[in-house]
Amino acid sequence: MSTASKHPLENILESRIAIIDGAMGTTIRTYGLKEVDIRGERFKDSKKDLLNNGDLFSLTQPKMIGDIHRRFLEAGADIIETNTFGATSISQSEFFVDDPREHGGRKDPEFYQKIIEDKFLGNLASEINEQSARQCREWADRVANETGRQRFVAGAIGPLTVSLSNSPDADDSGFRVVTFDQVKTAYAQQVRALIAGGSDLLLVETIFDSLNAKAALVAIREVFEQDGLTANNNELPVMISAAVGRGGETMISAQTVEAFWNAVEHAKPLSVGLNCSLGPDLMYPFLEELSEKANVAISAYPNAGLPNPLSPTGFDLEPEDMARYLGDFARGGLINIAGGCCGNTPEHIAAIATALEGQHPRKLSKFEVAA
Template sequence: MTTTSQHPLVEILKNRIAIIDGAMGTTIRTYGMTEADIRGERFKDAKKDLKNNGDLFVLTQPKMIGDIHRRFLEAGADIIETNTFGATTISQSEFFVDDPREHGGRKDPDFYQKIIDDPFLKGLAWEINEVSAKICREWADRVGKQTGRPRFVAGSIGPLTVSLSNSPDANDPGFRSVTFDQVKTAYAEQVRALIAGGVEFLLVETIFDSLNAKAALVAIREVFDEDGVELPVMISAAVGRGGETLISAQTTEAFWNAVEHVKPLAVGLNCSLGPDLMYPFLSELSEKANVAISCYPNAGLPNPLSATGFDLGPEDMARYLSEFAKAGLINIAGGCCGNTPEHIAAIAKALEGLPPRELGERSEAESDANEGVAA
């Protein structure tokens, strides 16, 4: 059983700011991949376009994915994430199953039950997660051995393409296209595959629907209990201009109150509107939470004229993140959309030698990772 108090990252967080990697999707763009590249031989006959299904690259272009992990590690990342942001049966169905709305139907719980039960999608989701974790694990271990500095693998668990909090039908506000149990089942399968691949943490990230995240956290707890395993969990939300999660509209403080019982290794903010607009909400979270604080913002706002598709360059991100560090707000720092290995290298250099946010002592009962995660 791995507990928060036993994990070597805990000591690192007490002594310096740990660096998490940048944006896989943004960096993939720099390799000039085409539709044919993501399809490969295996998916050459797929009926829908697959290029935006970035998770699939771990199966068709594993060397490229490994090279991206290597570059982030050599840039200074202590933590690299699996390329599994959308690696659930539910999210993968967007690329492999006909949309019933195109034929006068709608996506509803009956539709998603077929998705959950589909052998192809179940096998595909498992394979993406397990293979991605193994690629991450290989490169983290390789670079860690070369540098004499341990590197860690976080299993990325994204927010899904459906919402439990809101109805997709403006004329039927009580309607939900998917059920809590269906979402929980999809997440549980992802969690098991990530663990099988060798991740050290589970990272529930880019939370814009708190109920979806709740289903993921319940799934994690149930997998831990049923399989006799325990890993640290990190949780990160995406917020809008008012500091609320984008769909469920929880304030920063309410978000923390909703996940505090999980006793995560770290809680934080990512993606969102860029570092400048994130500052007040990160400050509030840092004040309220009694665990490590993570921060990996977008590189500003989207900009199609930019090489990365976002406004801010490496020097800009380094400046903002160093301001967060000097204010005593963060323990883990990195970048989300628009952040390449060059961005992470600049952030790592800027934060070198800056003290981390001070971590308070937690009681013995709180020290076990995720103890007491409730349904």
């Protein structure tokens, strides 16, 4: 979603490859925190385990989250993501609401309407998003002032724990657990809080269900219009990034890379790209196809290879491996934004940033007529 005046990041993308940060979840695990650490005093009486609810650390362990942002920035990241991958009322309900399936019921639109209307979940989601954005903003500005290089905060908008494209009921292919409007409402709440916290960009990422992403993009557009950001020329640029399988398809909606781009092109994003899912070696041909089709900047931040429980990070590839592969992307003229997803620590990002220094970004000038 473009703005009338050029965003400062656009100027960077035309002159060099921008670096986005690595995996918050992977890096959090290196701090060795336990259940008691994420609960703190505030959530000490929660009935469900919370340790896998990494977004909650922004509230209970803000110093650690700030330290992670600092490390990624000092590693060379131009863009750092808010710790909000699952910070919607829908995703947070997994940690705070009893699953009706455990009592003979099922999750359905009636169940999720109650989730959308739940004040505790709504307020919690808004607080996580706003506070995480403020934490990012503080460190982005601090490091920018120290280094004289502008840094950007990307409000991270994840894919949700539900699907609009597929039915979980093999006997009822038309059934959906949630409605488009419910998903849109949850995303709109997240978007408003990310903007209030000071985000520079909105990043709809790790898209495995294109219809979920559509709901996020509609929510963003409606927030811009309803809150007067369009009239005041204060729209935030939007970045879009999909997760694909071995055949290059979005994992649930099963769109090819080209079909996915056709489905989101109308949003006029600042960038489109691929992240998570595949290691960088398997991602290359699909990134190449996207680079050929899309008329905007291209981003790539793949997992550090395939999962490996014996590895310290849980993934195979070391920093020097990721640096080599992302260097191949750059030499192929495929990318404008590069970084890492699952398994990528600040050390991985530092290696990638070093490898890409001086590398030419993918040319955008050839698309000026089409754009």
